[in-house]
Amino acid sequence: MTNALTESLKKLFLGEETEKIGKFIFSEETWIHVGILAIRIAIIIAISIIAVQVGKYIIRKIFRIKLKGPIRKEERREQTLLKLLENTLSYVVYFSAILAILQEFNIDVKGLLAGAGVLGLAVGFGAQSLVKDVISGFFILFEDQFSVGDYVQIGTAEGMVEEIGLRTTKIKNFTGEIFILPNGTIAQVVNYSMKNSLAIVDVAIPFELGVEKVEKSIDAFLKSMSKNNPDLLGKPKLIGAHDFTEDSVIERIIAETRPMRHFDIARNISMGVKKHLEQEGIEIPYPTLVSKSFNNQ
Structure with missing residues (x-):
């Protein structure tokens, strides 16, 4: 009698539509369906994350093997392609995961893709940039x-x-x-990184010091500097008189370096020449670094 009265009051105060919603929400089948749907979506997300991580690992493994091989492209280009392939893999896998999740909600993915194609065509005319x-x-x-x-x-x-x-x-x-x-x-x-760079240092040698004597001392220092310096490609060269002033001759030193290492090498040459000549009792003005960047083509 009490249950019948309760049902009558529900129909009276809540109405039939509200009653249907209540039955749907509190139905055991509804929550079982929601639970199964949540588990399937979680599995899709987990699989997509694992697929991306495994795919990136395989790509990196392939590139590492390629780096050890005798035939290879420049390392800088390989790093770019590696990054691009990893990003492309992520886009493809996650986009596929989104489509799979939409299918779980019984959304017509084919119709959605067709509509997106038409929309993309329309947007394309306004997205020329x-x-x-x-x-x-x-x-x-x-x-x-x-x-x-x-x-x-x-x-x-x-x-x-x-x-x-x-x-x-x-x-x-x-x-x-x-x-x-x-x-x-x-x-x-x-x-600035495609070719080897060129470090350039100008040294002012006063005439009274004896240009030939100072040149021999500088050349001896440059020979010692080329040892155990991976950024230097060959021995720096003292190419001789570059310019003249009223009381000195400007001698130019050039050194081929690895890409973008010419700034550091030029500073090392400048300070090294100054200290080396001072140890031999030769006082000269501080060498001048040519600030412009050069690339050996």
Whole structure:
């Protein structure tokens, strides 16, 4: 009698629709279905994460094996391709996971993809800059204009390339700023890392010291400097008189270095020459570093 009265009161105060909702919410079958759905979604997410991690491990393993092989491309290009492949793998796997989750909710994925294709076509006409960025990014990678780890100058942005995507390029300045450049805006690139660099130091030798004597002393120091210095490619060269002043001759020293190591090598040569000559009792003005960057082509 009490149960019948309770049911009558429910129908009276809650209505039939509310009663249906209540039955659905508090139904055991509903919660079983929700639990199964949650477990399946969790499995999809877990599988996608594992697939990405395993895929990235395999890609890195392949590149490590390739690095040890006799036939290989430049390391800078390999690092760029490695990063791009890892990002592409993540996009593909996670996009597939999203589609699988939508299917679990009985959403028509085929119709959704067809609609997205039509929408993408319409958006494409209004997103020409995006298309330009993607095409430019493809040619940057295809032509190997620059790679991750290169030191470049693009417009006012100068620094190390942190990341290259199909749409944007990220450059980190030596003070920490990150420049994010749409690839379509990159019109001219100065790449300092593609070839070996050239360090240049000018030394002023007063005439009264005896130019030949000082030259022999500098040359002896340069020979000793070339030992155990991996950034130097060969012995620095004293190429002789470069210019003259009223009381001195300007001697120029050049040294081929690894890419972007010419600044440090030039400073080492400058300070080393000064100290070496002082030890031999020869006083000269501090050598002049040529601040302009050179690349040995």
